[in-house]
Amino acid sequence: MTYDTLYFNQTCERLTGYSFEEVKGKYIWDLFLIPEDIESVKTIIKELQACHFPNEHENYWLARDGNRRLISWYNTVLLDNNSAVKYLIGIGIDITERKQAEEMRRQLERQQELSQLQLRFFSLVSHEFRTPLSTILASVQLLQLCPDKFSPDKKLRNLQRIEGATQRLRQMLDNILTINRAETGQLDFQPTQVELEKFCQEILADIPLNPDHQHVLNCVINADCGSACLDKNMLRSILSNLLTNAIKYSPQGGTIDFRINCTATEVIFQVCDRGIGIPVDDIPHIFKAFHRGTNIDSIPGSGLGLTVAQTCVSVHGGNISVTSEPEVGTTFTVTIPG
Numbered sequence: 001m002t003y004d005t006l007y008f009n010q011t012c013e014r015l016t017g018y019s020f021e022e023v024k025g026k027y028i029w030d031l032f033l034i035p036e037d038i039e040s041v042k043t044i045i046k047e048l049q050a051c052h053f054p055n056e057h058e059n060y061w062l063a064r065d066g067n068r069r070l071i072s073w074y075n076t077v078l079l080d081n082n083s084a085v086k087y088l089i090g091i092g093i094d095i096t097e098r099k100q101a102e103e104m105r106r107q108l109e110r111q112q113e114l115s116q117l118q119l120r121f122f123s124l125v126s127h128e129f130r131t132p133l134s135t136i137l138a139s140v141q142l143l144q145l146c147p148d149k150f151s152p153d154k155k156l157r158n159l160q161r162i163e164g165a166t167q168r169l170r171q172m173l174d175n176i177l178t179i180n181r182a183e184t185g186q187l188d189f190q191p192t193q194v195e196l197e198k199f200c201q202e203i204l205a206d207i208p209l210n211p212d213h214q215h216v217l218n219c220v221i222n223a224d225c226g227s228a229c230l231d232k233n234m235l236r237s238i239l240s241n242l243l244t245n246a247i248k249y250s251p252q253g254g255t256i257d258f259r260i261n262c263t264a265t266e267v268i269f270q271v272c273d274r275g276i277g278i279p280v281d282d283i284p285h286i287f288k289a290f291h292r293g294t295n296i297d298s299i300p301g302s303g304l305g306l307t308v309a310q311t312c313v314s315v316h317g318g319n320i321s322v323t324s325e326p327e328v329g330t331t332f333t334v335t336i337p338g
Contacts, residue, residue, distance in 0.1 A: 017064030
């Protein structure tokens with residue numbers, strides 16, 4: 001059973017530029033539908049023919065002048081005396097301007113979000129960069145002004161402070177660049193075979209440690225872990241941010257466990273600390289840019305590390321989760337197809 005056009009009101013004539021006489025007896029897909037909508041509309045008609053009614057849908061209609069209009073349809077049927085479908089009735093509302101207005105509103109909101117993000121970035125640069133830069137400057141000045149008053153150990157400690165502050169600056173810059181590339185769709189995904197044990201040891205060697213507050217990093221790698229196809233730069237961002245956070249929010253001399261396990265299809269990384277933990281109310285928000293826990297007090301930070309980690313995990317098609325208890329510790333688990 002097929003249905004051609006039996007009635008076409010004046011609103012349809014004005015909208016399409018066709019008169020009723022021109023469309024009478026013709027199928028709507030012969031005149032009005034764009035090619036990509038034809039099959040879905042035919043499916044809707046079949047549902048109505050099978051007495052599955054009413055239904056609703058949206059699709060574009062082409063006017064005589066080539067203009068597209070987005071129509072929202074409410075469809076039902078009229079039955080004959082034997083309860084068989086006799087007529088299909090479609091009542092359409094032109095929602096083109098409404099959709100355009102909604103899209104403009106979304107774009108405006110997006111622009112406002114980007115403006116706020118830019119302001120927060122500027123605030124971050126002016127505030128969070130000041131501390132490591134001050135550390136570098138002070139250490140360099142001490143080494144320059146009083147070179148003969150420092151023992152080799154003290155010189156080494158100052159050099160370590162410079163190195164640690166420089167690494168923190170580099171990580172913040174990397175985080176900002178990663179988020180910017182993700183926001184603009186320019187975050188390249190280039191997976192290669194990564195020797196997991198060697199790579200993770202390199203990560204640990206690059207983690208900035210405060211020489212005045214040494215922490216213990218325990219690394220346990222499952223014997224089954226060999227290599228996996230991962231993006232090295234993104235994996236470095238994930239693990240560096242998680243390990244740096246674990247150190248930052250752990251007590252002086254605290255222990256951080258770094259575990260790597262592998263299955264036939266996945267690589268699982270865990271970073272576990274015995275630090276201040278994350279309050280329950282903060283858990284749903286910790287991966288949002290610039291969000292910082294309500295219990296961090298004066299501990300410096302940008303609020304970008306976990307956002308970057310989640311972004312890089314998502315690009316890999318993986319998952320990142322967290323379990324935490326205030327004053328007990330936090331464990332982040334990253335699972336990536338490998």
